[in-house]
Amino acid sequence: MxxxxxxxxxxPTIFDPSVLRSLSIGHLSHTSKEFVKIFSEVLAKLRKLLYVDDEYKVVVLAGSGTLAMETAISNLIGKDDNVLVVSNGVFGDRMRDLLERYPVNIDIIRVKEPGETVPIRMIREKLDEKDYSMITVTHVDTSTAVRQNIAEIGELVRDRETLLIVDGVCSVGGEEIKMDDWSLDVVLTGSQKALGVPTGLAVLWFSEKAQRRLMETGSLYAPYYMDLNKWIKVMDSYENLKPAYFATPSVNLIVGLHRSLELMEEExxxxxxxxxxxxxxxxxxxxxxxxxxxxxxxxxxxxxxxxxxxxxxxxxxxxxxxxxxxxxxxxxxxxxxxxxxxxxxxxxxxxxxxxxxxxxxxxxxxxxxxxxxxxxxxxxxxxxxxxxxxxxx
Ligand SMILES: Cc1ncc(COP(=O)(O)O)c(C=O)c1O
Missing domain, CATH: 3.90.1150.10 (Aspartate Aminotransferase, domain 1)
Structure with missing residues (x-):
């Protein structure tokens, strides 16, 4: 056929042929000079995509968008934390399903009908009622194709301890996201959508507020592979052009991401x-x-x-x-x-x-x-x- x-x-979306070609790069070790440079540039370019400087940390893991969701959650929660889930559809509900595996109290505000987004007024009321350690929200819920106004929610948490976790799996690279201006604490995505790279990379960005929380939790509830306190050190090392190892990075996909980010910068x-x-x-x-x-x-x-x-x-x-x-x-x-x-x-x-x-x-x-x-x-x-x-x- x-x-x-x-x-x-x-x-997975349409891929630029040059991204697909870049994946077929021959044997490249994750500790080679060539790859270390590529990875370091990828991390810097990913910051630019969300308009943030190097006070923000970026982590790229082998995995899909769901791994990125669970990595964020499992690293940032503490025992008996109150968590607010804002759900506009299937992927908002997935956050709740995921959180149910951890020792936290979950409140969820869900849309009444598919095709709606949760009104900001309802989120404000919830925040005024209770102290939440985090709010999770899906930027674009792929199930109904709605986009939540995340800048508005960011304004609500700016002066609070509450972290704002944004599932950007269906938005990063296609929708404008100003992570710093909008006070977003974690943005996460997978490679196969608007980043334009085949499935297999989970990407996360962390604000300083989120990094402080990470130090407090010590990644207590994070499964071994997802331990961000370990991964951030590895990413820091690559950025300083020194290879580091915790688990083998997805070398070819990272090369593909490098090509895709180059195309984004050219455009x-x-x-x-x-x-x-x-x-x-x-x-x-x-x-x-x-x-x-x-x-x-x-x-x-x-x-x-x-x-x-x-x-x-x-x-x-x-x-x-x-x-x-x-x-x-x-x-x-x-x-x-x-x-x-x-x-x-x-x-x-x-x-x-x-x-x-x-x-x-x-x-x-x-x-x-x-x-x-x-x-x-x-x-x-x-x-x-x-x-x-x-x-x-
Ligand atoms: C908004 C959103 N969040 C999370 C996911 C889960 O990502 P993955 O299927 O890469 O695990 C998807 C997948 O379509 C999604 O659209």
Missing amino acids: SERRLMTIPG GFEKRFKRHRVISHAFREGVKAMGLEILPRSEEIAASTVTAIYLPRNIDLNSFRGEMLKRNVMVAGGLYPNIKSKYFRVGHMGPINSNDIVAVTCAIERSLKILGYNLKLGVGVSKVQEILYKNNF
Whole structure:
């Protein structure tokens, strides 16, 4: 079967061919001069991506986004801590599931309906009621494609002891994140989404406030491999161009991340975030012009990295995905419980460009029409074109 397929699932995403080529670098030891330099540059570039200086620590581990979530939690909790989970969907709930394995008291504020975000007022009220050691929040919940305003939550914790832990698995590299300005204490992600590198790297950033907490907890509840007090020393050493060992780093993926970060710098971070904003906005307007409804309740909370779209009634998800595949486009099904089969998701992050989104929109039009949806071909794509054109894309 042809390998020329548009992978527009929300991760793993499309990869730049030069990133994929960089992975095939031959034997490279994790202690070699060449790798130490690459790793050191990766850590510096990752700071720039979140607009922070070297008072912030960055850790890159072999693992996926879930490992990054558990690493953050397990290292930063203390016995009987109060933890507040802000959940907009499946990945917010995952934080609660994870926390349930640790000796903490969990409060959760959950959205009532999929496609909403938790109002800031509810978070403020909770913080005024109780002392929380940390709040966890998902920046973009991939299950419903909503984006929570994390800067607003940051303002609430700025002058408190509470740490703000942000799951940025579906946002880092695609959405603007100003970690310092917004008072975020931990941001975490995996490599396979907007960072544009195949699955297998877990990346975490820590503020000074989070580093102080790490010293206090001594990583008491962290499993051996996830002990950040050990890993931070290893990262410091690499940054100072000295190899160090705790467990073998994922050498080839780190080389891939280096290439991907180079591409981001060439494009410019601001331009990159704008590209994600314009492409996602054009796509949302395109699907709306086809008469379809998206899950996010407003444009303000619609993510730039992923879009979740209800299927027209009477159109079956598997048949739709099958028709899309026939047209060489892979989209994902729904994830939110009870409505999983009623919607589909399109990822548009990393090296996605305007041609890709035009092609995806066209394939959606033809697939829906083949399945009996009453639609005038071109109605969606002409809207997409109009918005891309207005933005000089
Ligand atoms: C927002 C969010 N958090 C966490 C995860 C878990 O990441 P992983 O599947 O890499 O373990 C995902 C995966 O899709 C995600 O989208």
